[in-house]
Amino acid sequence: MKLFGVVGWKNSGKTGLMERLVAEISGRGFRVSTLKHAHHAVDVDQPGKDSYRHRQAGAVEVVLASRKRWAMMHELRDTPEPELEDLLPKLTPVDLVLVEGYKRSRHPKIEAHRVETGKGLLAREDTTVRAVASNGAPEGLPVPVIDLDDTAAIADLILREAGLTAQPAEDQPPSQLRNDCFALPPGVDWTPVADALDLLRDGLTCVTGTETLAARDALGRILAAPVTALRANPPAANSAVDGYGFAHAALGPEGGALPLAGGRAAAGVPHPHPVPEGQALRILTGASLPAGVDTVVLEEDVTLDADTVRFGAGLKRGANTRKAGEDKLRGDTVLDAGHRVRAPDLALLASVGVAEVAVRIPLRVGVLSTGDELATPGETDDPARIFDANRPMLLGIAAGWAYRPVDLGQAPDDRDGLRAILDDAAERCDVILTSGGASAGDEDHMSAILQSEGTMTSWRIALKPGRPLALGLWRGVPVFGLPGNPVAALVCALIFARPALSVLAGGPWQEPLGFTVPAAFSKRKKPGRSEYLRARLSPEGTAEVFASEGSGRVSGLSWADGLVALGPEAQEIAPGTPVRYLPYAGLLTP
Missing domain, CATH: 3.90.105.10 (Molybdopterin biosynthesis moea protein, domain 2)
Known part of the structure; x- marks a missing residue:
């Protein structure tokens, strides 16, 4: 593993620099770990914590584990503090280890420096310091000086020194999901929607390069x-108006009568000379302020008398100007x-x-429909066959979310055929959305093959429509097994797949954006499960719901322009009752 350090005195900015470097270098596709030396008897554990009590009782090592991370604490007791070289073998191999502290170790380092600390520079004596990252301009150093805030330039130096610049980011393998990323906690069977979303969020990570x-x-x-x-934007102080620029100190209490200096300043054509105190310069909008100008008077507020510009009192210093970097x-x-x-x-x-x-790199979303009963419109008139509504819908949803949809076609109710399709999909896709075959029936081959040859967890969500949701991995690729019913498939895609795919694509977890409107319908809802009703807004701004809650009524998906979300609590809704409305406009866009 390559090693590079960040050192500096207290309040030099080294921790902030470390944070920015991790984000910058990781963002370029390199795998980064950090190792920090804690000074002044800082402890990573605190009294009152269970782990602290374990250590106080005499445990040599304590491992903390949760769904999010795990950590090990080893008690030194009467043994010496380990050196950096003793700790490095405990890290999982990565491309680069950034070390904060350990000044005396001989690995290459960059020194963080803030002028206001008043401290001298280690780089004057320490030959392991390869550069100084400073908010000033220290002179007489044997190494380069980089702006402390120029994270990209600092990262360039570190990667160059570490010999990593030849490895382009796009060649880095994307992160892999854990085999248990969709596992439910022991004893969990029925899962409320909010809990299911929390579990999903905790188990996922970005999988794209x-x-x-x-x-x-x-x-x-x-x-x-x-x-x-x-x-900076703007890169230099400039005029916000067409007018006349001057030094505010030249004004008297009654205003100004200032002789005009020769020339003018225009955007992109700066005035080449300082403006003498007590004179004014013609200046146009966007022009850089030349030396000797800190205030501009609007041309509509002046009178010109030969070579003199006159204007009244009340103009403040800096008026009608833009500061550099404002x-x-x-x-x-x-x-x-x-x-x-x-x-x-x-x-x-x-x-x-x-x-x-x-x-x-955009997420490649494969969409697969399963079932011998499915047909493509125009393929047959056999009433025993059902036209596949899910696949065009889900492909359209993936495209609307700005991902790359991959049409995986229709899979027959045949284990070998399904396996071949999934193998091909794992080579071409970053995530797979399937519909149908995810329950436990005789012809539910998707769930059976995921259980026997991949990983699968069946989530029984307290949700209407869309109770079953099968989640698993096939050859390391996440598979979302959506219900076969188009209404349930849409709801599960919008509520569960949308935020999950955003994380897999490298974006944030996306909460659905909704607002409260009065209901234009009546409904009595029992407690225990969340419900999503196909709905649209009336001209009066109330939420109307589709005439039937039947999950086979595909026309209701097109009739609606959003969903009404009802929580798990019991509700009795009458016209005028406030309900939460989730518009399609927010759910079907990135």
Whole structure:
């Protein structure tokens, strides 16, 4: 494993730099771990915790484990504190280990430095320091000095020193899901919707690789790393109006009568000379303020008398000007990792000089329908066959979420045929959505083959429509086994697959966006399960529901423009009762 350190005095910014470097280098596709040396008798465990009590009772090692992470604590007792070299073998192999602290160790380091600490620089004496990351401009150093906020440049140096720059991000293998990522806790059978969503969120991670794109081509893509401003916006103080610029100190209490300096300043054509105190310069909107100008008077507020500009009192210092960096400063984080790039973001990226961004490769979503009874419209008129409504719907949903839909066709009720289709899908897809065959019947081959040759957990969710949900892995690829009924398949896709696929694609967990409206219907609902009703808004802004709750009424999906979400509590709804409305516009978009 490659090793690189970050050192510095207290309050030098090294921890913040570590955090930014982990995000930056990980976003480029490298696997990064960290190792921090804690000073001043800092402990990682606290009195009152169960683990603390275990250690106090005499345990040599204590392992903490949860669904999210695990950690081991080893008691040193009377043995010496381990050296860095003793700890490195305990880490799982990765591309790069970033070490915070351990000044005396001989690994290469970068020194974090803030001028305001008043401390000297280690780099003047320590030959293991390869560069200084500073918010000032220290002179006389034997190593390069990089702006402390220029995370990308610091990461470039570290990767170059570590010999990792030849490994492009897109060549890095994506993360793999654990085999038990969909496992339910022991004893759990029926699962409320909220609990099922929490379990799903805890078990998933991004599975796509990264690539670098020109920022102008990144529309709709998910950022793989935070983006920092490469220059300030605006890059220099400038005029917000057409008018006349001058030094505010030249004004008297009654206003000003200032002789005009020669020339003018325009956007992109700066005035080449300082403006003498007591004079004014013609300046246009967007022009950089030349030396000697800190205030601009609007041209409509002046009178010109030969070579003199006159205006009244009351103008404040800095009026009608824009400060350099008043929008964004160089080094500011302008967009976070996981953000999906929109058209307004392209303007922001351009304004701060960002030409390239690291993005996630779009998630490839395979869609497969199962069942001998299925047919494609136009293929047959046999009334015993059912036209496949789920596959075109789910392919459309995947495309609407800005993923790459992969049509896997229809699988017959045949174990060998299904296995071959899944094997092919695992090579071409990052996630697979199936519909039908996920229960426990004689012809439910999907659940049977996942149980025998892959991994599968059947989730019985307290939900109407869509109680069964089969989740598993096939050759390491996540499989979402949706119900065969189109209404239930849609609801499960929108409520469960949408946030899950967002995480798999490198984005955030997506909560459905909804709002409260008055009901235009009556319903008595028993407690114990959540229900989603096909609904649309009336011209009066009330929620109307489809005439039938029958899950086979596919026409209701098209009639609706959203869903009414009813929680697990008992409810008696009459016209005017507030209900939560989830519009399709929010559920069917990224």
